[in-house]
Amino acid sequence: MTSSSLSYPEPDSDGKGPNSGELMTASAALERVAQRFDAAGGLGLMVIDGSFIDAIERKNGHEARRDALNALGRLVQQVAADKLHECDLVMTAEAGRNEIWVAFLNWVDDASILRHEIPSFEKALAQLIHKNAGKAFYPHLRRAPKVEMGFEVCFRNPRFSAETQLYRAVEQAREDVQHNIAQRARERRRRFQEIVLDxxxxxxxxxxxxxxxxxxxxxxxxxxxxxxxxxxxxxxxxxxxxxxxxxxxxxxxxxxxxxxxxxxxxxxxxxxxxxxxxxxxxxxxxxxxxxxxxxxxxxxxxxxxxxxxxxxxxxxxxxxxxxxxxxxxxxxxxxxxxxxxxxxxxxxxxxxxxxxxxxxxxxxxxxxxxxxxxxxxxxxxxxxxxxxxxxxxxxxxxxxxxxxxxxxxxxxxxxxxxxxxxxxxxxx
The missing domain is CATH 3.20.20.450 (EAL domain)
Structure with missing residues (x-):
């Protein structure tokens, strides 16, 4: 597997290619993802939340925001090259959102994507961010940011357009992100309360x-x-x-x-x-x-x-x-x-x-x-x-x-x- 096959559009899709250093945008990837969705009958969609980049933009401007989002994208690409299939796709969200999306397009009609692929990808990405954040996000961050991930499995329903289902999947994945954030916050609070009580x-x-x-x-x-x-x-x-x-x-x-x-x-x-x-x-x-x-x-x-x-x-x-x-x-x-x-x-x-x-x-x-x-x-x-x-x-x-x-x-x-x-x- 190669990162270029995972991450970049065709040269004529939006003017960017493997040497541009930028990921394909969701709008540029939509047709390709929809076609694969139709053909396979389902897909998995991960939203990688880069909310920490909001503070970078407020403090250092839009160019710093772009650099940080690209840096996050490169870390995702690095994991994708090792963990994902050639037909899977990494892309940035629509304009104004500090998110990276991963479309799992190698659809297999069983739960292996939930049991193995997603946990393996999340673990590898979290470890890579923790290890390389100081270098990847320099000089904007001194320590590894909290990066949450959400996921949704979507079965193709011909009653709806592929685009409608895809964006519903994105919203569900975003809800999953917020659920994970809240869950981790509750767990952290409990751990602290245990320290005080003990x-x-x-x-x-x-x-x-x-x-x-x-x-x-x-x-x-x-x-x-x-x-x-x-x-x-x-x-x-x-x-x-x-x-x-x-x-x-x-x-x-x-x-x-x-x-x-x-x-x-x-x-x-x-x-x-x-x-x-x-x-x-x-x-x-x-x-x-x-x-x-x-x-x-x-x-x-x-x-x-x-x-x-x-x-x-x-x-x-x-x-x-x-x-x-x-x-x-x-x-x-x-x-x-x-x-x-x-x-x-x-x-x-x-x-x-x-x-x-x-x-x-x-x-x-x-x-x-x-x-x-x-x-x-x-x-x-x-x-x-x-x-x-x-x-x-x-x-x-x-x-x-x-x-x-x-x-x-x-x-x-x-x-x-x-x-x-x-x-x-x-x-x-």
Missing amino acids: RNVYSVYEPIVEVDTHVVFAYESLVRGPENSEFHSPIHLFGAADEYDMVFELDCQSRASGLRGAVDFPKGTKLFLNILPTAFHDPNFRAERLIETLAKCQLLPTDVVFEISEQESIENFSVFKESRDYYRSLGFQFALDDTGSGYAGLEALLEISPDFIKMDRAFVSGVDEDFARQDLLSALLTVAEKMGAKVIGEGLDRPEELEMLSKLGIHYGQGWLFGHPTPLRPRE
Whole structure:
């Protein structure tokens, strides 16, 4: 089988041929498909949904949309050349739709098309997209897009025109796409709910080091979902929690996990514990219960720093500051994370008045080679010292960056230069 026999029109059909780099359009292929449909008595039609291309066009224009659709078409062709018959056909949908259609025209009057051909084609295409998306859709996408497929089997009914039946088959296949999207979304939601119900999260700890002495000053607790799952990354974990309105519950579990993993915590070091502003509404976060939990870990309030991201919205700073002052009176400290990464940075910095200011890695990475970054960190250090706060540079990867932080007078550093986040003890 060859991809050209699967994918391209005759040279005189619409001016495109095997060297054009573009697929046959559905309108150009209609007569050919209808003839085969009449002769065989049936066909299978797959719709490959390229909705992700909509965002590419909105951001980068119609030429980027064309390139992305052609790239998707080439991936489909590549699978078709290996999996389909010579009479089968790959084509683009009508104008304005980011879809690829595959007509299975090698009609055999049994269910093998549903049992074998379709599942084999879908699996191979999904694997190819996952493997090659970074290259195929460069520079528009950084990761493999979600590409859904729908399918319809259509038996020829002479009461209707072949064209009418074909377009009905397309609509049915599109409905199948939407059904598959909804089904996968339900399954994903259930998987996430199981994680939350089972409290199946754990914590790893990243060292925060004194810049001048290289002594570990603290550890930041970072939550992780189940290993080898789609929710392992905290970005995906909290992204799903936000999507399913379960952020509060996940935040509670993350704090609990951070404390569980801190049993036998190294003496003389601080524990940075990420919290959301809503944490103050958690019954387990009330002072008496929290201090009781800390005691089980042999920790005191003075050992704990509550870390709040600049990117988190604090709806009422007055209420927040009341809670902050109360917990400070007990010995807890506060850190502002991701400083400089959001729009509300200066307001959050002034209103929260943190004990530690963590500069986002965007301002630390390459600081040894960038005078602007050096000036910015120096200016922030001046502000921090007037506030009585210490500065932590995040995202350190190279010794040269650490050396520059030392020259600038930055107090602490954090990053993979000091090792990747790991559990403090073996997981049970």
